[in-house]
Amino acid sequence: MKYVPKQPEGNVNVSEQNPLREFFVLLGGVLGFLVAVYFVLGWMVDLVAPRISPELEKKLGVLISNSYLPEQEDSSSSAYLNTVLARLADDRCFSYTLPVQVHYSSSEVVNAFALPGGHIVINRGLLEKLKSENELAFVLGHELGHFRNRDHLRSLGRGLIFAALSTLVLGTDNSLSGFISGSMEVSSLSFSRRQERAADAFGLNVLQCAYGQAGGSTAFFEHLDDQSQNLARRYLASHPTSPDRVRLLKQLIREKNFAIDTTALIPLPPWGE
Numbered sequence: 001m002k003y004v005p006k007q008p009e010g011n012v013n014v015s016e017q018n019p020l021r022e023f024f025v026l027l028g029g030v031l032g033f034l035v036a037v038y039f040v041l042g043w044m045v046d047l048v049a050p051r052i053s054p055e056l057e058k059k060l061g062v063l064i065s066n067s068y069l070p071e072q073e074d075s076s077s078s079a080y081l082n083t084v085l086a087r088l089a090d091d092r093c094f095s096y097t098l099p100v101q102v103h104y105s106s107s108e109v110v111n112a113f114a115l116p117g118g119h120i121v122i123n124r125g126l127l128e129k130l131k132s133e134n135e136l137a138f139v140l141g142h143e144l145g146h147f148r149n150r151d152h153l154r155s156l157g158r159g160l161i162f163a164a165l166s167t168l169v170l171g172t173d174n175s176l177s178g179f180i181s182g183s184m185e186v187s188s189l190s191f192s193r194r195q196e197r198a199a200d201a202f203g204l205n206v207l208q209c210a211y212g213q214a215g216g217s218t219a220f221f222e223h224l225d226d227q228s229q230n231l232a233r234r235y236l237a238s239h240p241t242s243p244d245r246v247r248l249l250k251q252l253i254r255e256k257n258f259a260i261d262t263t264a265l266i267p268l269p270p271w272g273e
Contacts, residue, residue, distance in 0.1 A: 048157070049153040049157060050150050054098050057097070057117060057118075057153065058117055060116040060117065060156070061115065061116040061117015062117065064115065064117075065115040065117050065119045068113075068115055068121060069103055069115075069119060070103055070104070070105040070106065070107075070121065076269075077104040077269075078102070078103060078104045080269055081102040081103075081122065081140075082101055084136055084137055084140060087210050088137060088140055088141055088206050088207075088210045089144060090210075093205075093206050093209035093210050094144050096144075096147050098117065098118040099118055100118040100119075100147065101118060101120070102120040102122060102140060103119060103121045103122070104122065104271075105122065105123045106124050107123040107124060107125060108125040109125045110123065110126045110129060110224070111125065112140075112142075112143055113143070114143045114147055114151070114152045116153060116156060118147070120143045122140070122143075126139070127271050129223070130220060130268060131219060131223070131265075132215075132216050132219070132266055132267060133216075133266035133268055134207065134216025134217075134219075134266060135216040135217075135219050135265075137206075137207050137216065138203050138216055138217045138220065139203070139220065140203075141202065141203030141204070141205075141206035141210075142199045142200055143199070143203075144202065144203070144206060145201070145202030145203050145206075149195065149198055149199065149202070151199065154195075155195075193240050196240055196245075197245075197248060200245055200249060203217070204249055204253070204258070208258050212259070213260055213264065214258040214260050215259075215260045215261050215264060215265055217249050217253070218246045218249050218250060221243075221249075222242070222246055
């Protein structure tokens with residue numbers, strides 16, 4: 001009897017599944033793994049950040065902050081900002097392991113941020129949205145809240161973790177890196193929102209402590225055009241929306257029985273060029 005080999009019913013070298021489906025399954029697995037590792041390492045950062053010594057933070061400030069500090073500062077504006085900061089950052093209302101100073105930036109971007117080493121940068125774009133010194137004091141108090149909660153160190157650690165994971169898995173120039181970067185940033189937005197709400201609450205307490213009233217705490221958000229009303233933007237925004245922040249601040253003011261005297265708000269000086 002002659003042996004006749006049987007032909008396979010299909011091509012074993014070709015998957016029966018749609019290759020596009022396999023691609024998305026693989027991509028989902030990689031993304032899920034990266035997000036899981038990111039959260040685990042981020043949790044470790046949250047444990048380590050409060051234990052970083054003032055000496056180490058000062059060194060981190062020298063390495064990192066100088067890249068973000070304005071090259072040239074208007075001396076009169078910086079002096080005024082630090083006068084307001086000094087009123088907030090005394091032992092009665094706030095104390096920190098390092099001296100804190102604020103830097104005036106001529107940038108028109110509406111932003112202020114805290115950096116390692118006790119540095120606060122506040123842009124002219126934000127300052128021009130303010131109507132009183134009390135509003136300014138709340139903004140600075142908010143940034144002091146980030147220092148108190150070590151948020152600036154947590155954010156730095158998480159940023160370094162993401163950069164390392166992205167480079168390790170995708171390399172420095174990969175078409176998928178932007179997509180995965182956005183996905184991982186979205187996964188950590190709730191952490192950022194919690195940071196912002198806690199910093200708002202701290203800023204409110206510092207404002208009340210230094211000025212004897214909470215006037216100006218909500219005004220900045222009330223007259224700032226909110227950019228997150230659309231539901232998709234609302235979800236993706238790293239900061240709580242302005243109406244949400246106003247609502248939460250007013251709730252805290254009622255709970256703590258803080259006074260509000262809008263007639264006692266202090267006017268601001270003109271800002272330098």
